[in-house]
Amino acid sequence: MSVSDERPADYDLAESWDPVAAAEADALADELPDEVADELADLDEFLRVSAELTGFDVPELRATGMADEHHRTALAHRVRDEHALVHLWYVGAWPGEAPSSARAHDQGLVWRTFRATPPGAAAPGHGSWAEAPRDGATRSGAALGGAPLGGAALGGEAR
């Protein structure tokens, strides 16, 4: 039967088209200690901290091909905090900003948490959607399953 009242939203759905806005709000809440922030200038240290925060190990992070780009993005921001770093890796964008590239978007870890690919980024083949999903979070860089599209699909120049 119909629900007679509104169920409490456990998620704020206001961000339907702007997922980064919610994150922005509390981005300053968990600033990294200064000494950590300074060490981030080193790529290896950046990856080590990123691995801890994201739950993806360093080889996995490297396999996205985004290590350098995300490192540059992080260094371009004065205020760096845990939240922003994880957001960058998971969504491909600094909170409140567009992704640094289509590739950054396509390589967002959020899709790898359930072995999926973002809409439009891959062409896994006719009928592939009928198959059972591969279970477990991927441990390799092969999350972009099937035949990827050409350069356009994986973030290169549009054709």
Place this chain on the structure above:
Amino acid sequence: MSARWDAVVVGAGFAGTLVAHQLGAQGWRVLVLEAGRAAPTGAQASAAHRAAGGGPPTSPYPHSPDAPSPDVTDLTGLPDGGFTATGHLGQYGPLPYASGYLRANGGTGLLWTGLAPRMHPEDFRTGDLGHGRNWPIGYHDLEPHYRAAERELGVAADAGEQRAAVGLPIPADYDFPMRAIPASFLDRQLADAFDGRTVRDPAVPDPARLAVTATPHARNGVPTRAASVHGRPAGGRSAEGPLTDGPLTEGPLCAGSAGCVPACPTGAKYTPLRTQARWAAGVELRTEAVVSRVLADPETGRAEGVEYLAGGRAHRVVADLVVLAAHAIENARLLLLSGLANRSDQVGRNLMDHPALLTWGLMPRPVGPYRGPGSTSGLEAFRFGPGRERRAPFRIEIGNWGWSWAGGAPEAEAATLLAAGLRGKELRERLGDRLGRQFSLQFELEQPADPANRVTLDPDRRDPLGLPAPAVRYDLSDYVREGMASARAVSDQLFALLGAEDHTAYPAAAWPGRLEHRGAVHGYRGAGHAGGTHLMGDSPATSVVDHWQRCWDHPNLYAVGCGSMPSLGTSNPSLTMAALALRSAGRMHRDLLELNRPAAVTPPAASTSRTPEPSPSEHS
């Protein structure tokens, strides 16, 4: 200099592209005036959308400042209920018209999902069922044109299943051009739980039997016998029936990119650009040409041509036939701007959409969402039958793209868990677990024609060219609200059968389309299916166009598109719109033959390739 076109078509969207193609193929000289800019390829639009990190459906397409388009992000829900609207469409409530459309070459047909079901015979007689209006023609008048449209669009479906599970009278020897698009893994989980079971719709005495049924798509599946037998036929035609030339299949197989809206990156989904690529040489397209009014002889009522604005100037073109194909809302606006075709006072009235009630949750086990087309199967049991007298019927789409339409796409989920403080392995695992189990149900409800739901010219707002902007007054009747109550009751039972966790909630700020009915809150999205604004009927006193989509008051002025439809049923409307457009194109061809009769030596049926006259240029 002054010259006549055989036809001028206003709008190179879904319907206009089809009409121009048909007339061009008959040798007529057709000028197509398109308000928007040239469109990028699907691959380009998809890449732009991803580079921007998402955005509403019109966002990756070029926006001409002179031809703004409304989109869903124009609407904002207010924390205490109600909504505000910005942008092209003035919204005067009480509820929002919650859909967008696109003004660019190819129109909304660029970004559509590509679901292409036929309407059911019952859907053409909604007036008899006590709600809305009847059509002046029925399913059987349209049936051959459905086949022609399915050929032109390249529809993938199983004729046997459509006959048995939907009850469509499809000729026994008919094959769709392509086999049904495979059901998703999610569809199959739902079929395991649902098929053969029953649920109770509180508005209907008898229980409803469930059967997960494949949805017809205008995207490429594996070609059937029909395609391999006929190959690419060289164009049989008759003056009465639809053209049968054109491809049965074109473009690659759907490869499951799961980005159909806003753009298919591989070209497997039909868009009007496919048909435009086959336009005859006698069809000329002018983009960034915004038609501002139709010119008609006040004595005879005959349309003489149109005026359009381009490059900062007004231009006039003259034509034997004028075809408005600018989308339901813009067609009505153009007729109102021109002061034409409105003897019945129905122009702009009867605006309809499919309000889509969404429910969503988590399946007990991973289902692999965000794969394949947006929806591959549905439940048909609530579309027909006696329940229709009491509540709006609905079709249930099984949503393959998780919670994205509801507002809970993966990025939003990640942001939410991040904001909740999750980090590291815990974040990864919890997010993966939740995202992998996401699914949604989309209840697309019929909204009957109601003259109070209306497009008018906004007295207070003008567009950048100085033309009065469209304004909308929109509400959902008790009949639709009862449909929502039934839909939610059915949803609850479906979730129980699945053992799924229901996460449906409609917080006011996130749901501009939100209402309370008998104590329950319902949220809806717009399906993008604008119709009814120049509806067809039997009489000039009560309808705007006749069954050929020809304005009663102006014998050579056509208004084509979903605006002509007196009811939308529960089918996504574009296939029916396409069938109507092809049918009307046949009538236009005969009109043009009659107009040119003194000069025509050959009888109509034999004049298959009328030689074009020297190419015209118009005065401006």
